[in-house]
Amino acid sequence: MQQGExxxxxxxxxxxxxxxxxxxxxxxxxxxxxxxxxxxQRGSELFEAITELDEYYPTRTEMRLxxxxxxxxxGLLGKNLCVVEYGSGSSMKIRKLLEAVSPEAYVPIDISQAxxxxxxxxLFRDYPSLRIYxxxxxxxxxxxxxxxxxxxxxxxFFPGSSIGNFEPGDASGFLGTVRDEVGIGGALxxxxxxxxxxxxxxxAYNDRRGITAxxxxxxxxxxxxxxDATFDLAAFSHQARYNEQAGCMQMFLRSCRDQVAHVAxxxxxxxxxxxxxxxxSYKFHPDEFLAIAGDAGFAALRMWSDEQDWFSLFLLEAV
Ligand code: AVI
Numbered sequence: 474m475q476q477g478e479x480x481x482x483x484x485x486x487x488x489x490x491x492x493x494x495x496x497x498x499x500x501x502x503x504x505x506x507x508x509x510x511x512x513x514q515r516g517s518e519l520f521e522a523i524t525e526l527d528e529y530y531p532t533r534t535e536m537r538l539x540x541x542x543x544x545x546x547x548g549l550l551g552k553n554l555c556v557v558e559y560g561s562g563s564s565m566k567i568r569k570l571l572e573a574v575s576p577e578a579y580v581p582i583d584i585s586q587a588x589x590x591x592x593x594x595x596l597f598r599d600y601p602s603l604r605i606y607x608x609x610x611x612x613x614x615x616x617x618x619x620x621x622x623x624x625x626x627x628x629x630f631f632p633g634s635s636i637g638n639f640e641p642g643d644a645s646g647f648l649g650t651v652r653d654e655v656g657i658g659g660a661l662x663x664x665x666x667x668x669x670x671x672x673x674x675x676x677a678y679n680d681r682r683g684i685t686a687x688x689x690x691x692x693x694x695x696x697x698x699x700x701d702a703t704f705d706l707a708a709f710s711h712q713a714r715y716n717e718q719a720g721c722m723q724m725f726l727r728s729c730r731d732q733v734a735h736v737a738x739x740x741x742x743x744x745x746x747x748x749x750x751x752x753x754s755y756k757f758h759p760d761e762f763l764a765i766a767g768d769a770g771f772a773a774l775r776m777w778s779d780e781q782d783w784f785s786l787f788l789l790e791a792v
Contacts, residue, residue: 475602481590482619484610492700492737499741505750506692506726508638509584509611513695517588519688526684528676531634534784535664539566539632542777543573546788549774550574550660555625557654558582559612559635561589564596566632570662571600578604578622582612613639615650627655634666634784637721637755641765644755648769652791661771661789668756669783671715678713678722678754686711689724692751702736712748720761724752759785 498505511520524532554576558567561581571579579596583589586609593607606619618627629651636644651661678685689711693704709726716723728743735741743749757765762785763773771789778785 477597477600477602478604479593479597480606480619482606482608483586484608484616485586486611495696495700496736496739499736499749503748503750506696508752510692510695511688512585512588513691513699514587516688516691516695517585519684519691522684523680523688526680526682528680530673530677531666531784534779535632535786536566538777538779538784538786539569542786543569545775546662547573549788550628551626553577553625554628555580555622556628556630557618558630559651560631561592561607564592567596567630570630571603574628576603576628577625578606580606580608580618580622582608582610582616584609584611613643613647615653618654627659629655629659629661631661632664634664634754636663637666637757638752640753641755645765645768648766648771652770655791657791659791660774661791663787663789665762665785665787666754666756667783667785668720668758674715674722674756675713678724685713689726689751693726696736700737702734704734705732708732719753721753721755723750725750762787
C-alpha cells in the first residue's frame with residue numbers, strides 16, 4: 474500500500490483584522506455579524522445537530538444524491554486527483570467522495586484550526602495511504618494550495634449549499650477564486666439548495682427543538698469568548714424568515730430590550746426590537762446558479778436533482 478502523508482499549513486487571519494471586521498458589522502446600520510462567526514467548536518456541533526433534524530432537508534437530500542451519483546462523478550473525473558474541500562464540515566460527505574474518487578491527495582480548508590486538524594487526523598487514521606494537507610484559512614479569500622499538489626488535477630468540493638451564504642456578487646467572486654485555485658481543467662462538485670415552497674424553508678430554519686435558535690444565539694457566545702464581549706444571550710431572540718424579493722432565508726437576532734454590550738473594549742448599543750442580521754441563505758433556480766458559475770469561468774458537466782427538485786448537485790469544469 475502507498476504511504477500517505479500529513480502536513481498542516483496555516484494562513485490564519487490576523488486577530489486585529491478579525492476584530493475590526495466584527496466591529497464594522499456591529500457599527501453598521503442595520504447591524505450584522507458575518508455567518509462565518511457561527512462556527513466555533515459549539516457552533517460546529519450545533520450545525521451538525523441541525524443537519525440531523527427532520528425539518529432540515531438539505532443534508533439528507535444531498536447525501537442521497539451523493540450516494541446515487543458519485544460513481545458517475547468518479548467516472549467523469551478520472552484519476553490523479555486532489556480533492557480540495559472548502560470548509561471541512563461534514564466528514565460523512567467527504568468520506569463518500571474520497572471512497573468514490575480515490576484521490577491521491579486531500580486538502581481541507583477551514584478557518585477553525587482545532588476542528589480542521591482534529592477532523593483531518595481522524596481521516597488520516599482511517600485512510601493512511603492518502604496524502605492530507607489541511608490548510609487553516611478563510612476559504613473565501615484567495616490562497617495558494619500546497620505546492621506538493623501541483624501535478625494533480627484539482628477537484629473542489631463545496632457541499633451543503635454553503636454557496637447560498639454568500640451575497641450574489643460575492644458568490645461569483647468566490648467561485649472565481651475557486652476556479653483560479655483548481656485551474657483550467659479542474660472541477661468543482663457543489664451542492665445547491667433550490668427555491669421551493671416557503672413553508673418548507675420556514676420550518677427548516679425554525680425547527681421545533683430550537684436547535685437553529687441555539688445555533689444562531691451561539692454566535693454571541695463565540696464573540697463573548699473570542700473578543701471579550703459581554704452579550705447577554707437571554708436578551709436576544711432568534712428570528713428566521715424568507716425574503717421573497719431577495720430569494721433567501723434570513724436569520725436575525727432581535728434585541729429583547731434596550732441594552733449595551735461591549736466587544737473588544739468598544740461599546741455597542743441596541744434598541745428594543747432592533748435586529749442584528751446574522752445570515753442569508755440564498756435558494757437558487759438551476760439557471761440562476763449556472764449564470765453565477767458561468768460568470769466565474771465554470772461550465773456545467775452534469776446536474777443531478779432529487780425527485781422533488783429541492784436540492785441539486787452540480788459537477789462543473791473550469792474553462
Ligand atoms: C451552512 N449553511 C449552508 C447553512 C444554511 O442552511 O444556510 C447554515 C444554517 N443556518 C441555519 N441552519 C443552517
